[in-house]
Amino acid sequence: MSDLYEQLQALVGSTSGEATVGPDPVNAPMIRHMVEALGDANPVYVDEAAAKAAGFDGIVAPATMLQTWSMGGLHRKAPSPNGGWGAALVLLDGAGFTSTVAVNCEQEYVRYLQTGDRVTVTGLLESVSEEKATGLGVGHFVTTKDEYRDQDGELVGTHRFRVLKFKPGTGRNATPAKEDRPLRPRPPTTLDTQWWFDACKEGRLLIQRCTACGTLRHPPGPACASCHSFDWDTVEASGKGTVYSFVVTHHPQAPAFDYPLPIVLVELEEGTRLVSNLVDVDPDDVEIGMPVIAELVAFDDELTIPQFRPQGSKA
């Protein structure tokens, strides 16, 4: 666990300080602007007689307007950095989690606010998640809970709001589009290995065979490790094999690849092993022993290499 996470956890349960008094009492003009913005035609929000007929003392505010009564307006001050949300914001912004997106909101309504009500709000930092990798970026989910009270100190509603504070440009969606990507890195080849890649371009997955003792070997090399003979030929692999071992790479990320990236060591049914990628699979589903089959994939004009997919999945 990081120091940042521990510092954030220490703030959970704290508030930004004094309760904030809403700048204006609940009033008809602000309500009218809101119902215009929402296109809500319910007359209890604008017509005194209709509101009374519905059993209210006068015009009421739409329930979902709750959080607006404490908004600081265009020239609002930054939240106090002494605790709660304000202090969490300072830590998160300082650590590069500068972008914010609203994730969800939960409101509880004790009663409808009516004109003349004076609202006071206390904001509590309710929770901060561990660092998460999301589509938008690496970030922390931060939940605040605001309690709204009226002029008599009675609770009128609560507003729980969760945002994701994330590092811009670190999301899965930030991966460059395929057409903008750099090409895959070229495998380094030598006179002893080039033939294997050339065969891949011709659509053949080959295995080197010692013609003296018959031992198969991979990766390609000049001499047999069993009998030291320099004489060899090849056999064509069926392409079938099983996952001998694997890792799923998350970081660091190279722009030519999709992540999470399963990298597998495949044991071919002929007995040799080779390192490759596994495609058409959820990285969480990769297992040792999984039956896989090779497909020779042309990534560009120069590079054709085998990729494996689970046996039985569509080509």
Add this chain to the structure above:
Amino acid sequence: MTAVFHVGDSWERVVVHDLTRTQIVMYAGASGDFHPLHHDEPTAVALGYPSIFAHGMLTMGLSGQLLTDVVGDEGLTRYAARMVGQVWPGDTLTTTLTVDAVRAGEVDLAVRTVNQDGAVVLLGSATARQ
């Protein structure tokens, strides 16, 4: 209120048709949420968005109208929503409410709002007195 709810009861309504930038700007002013991504198009474009987009709380408010109309004035006691997808100028949103559970004096409703392409933009739940 006098309505009697049954599990599975459902209501559907277009809560906004062809959402305009003007309406989003009106909501910014009325709610006091002046985040530039919701009204300043050059800023939104510079940050990689195709245009400004609606406040999540506007989508929640738009969807909430159907709730208050269905459960009656002052019936609503809780309303929670997850902002699943962004809402853009030009979008037409349709909200569906479905009764999930009925208890003594209380009813739970599921809230689902989709855009004109059928993509879900908001998933929520609400509780009301009955």
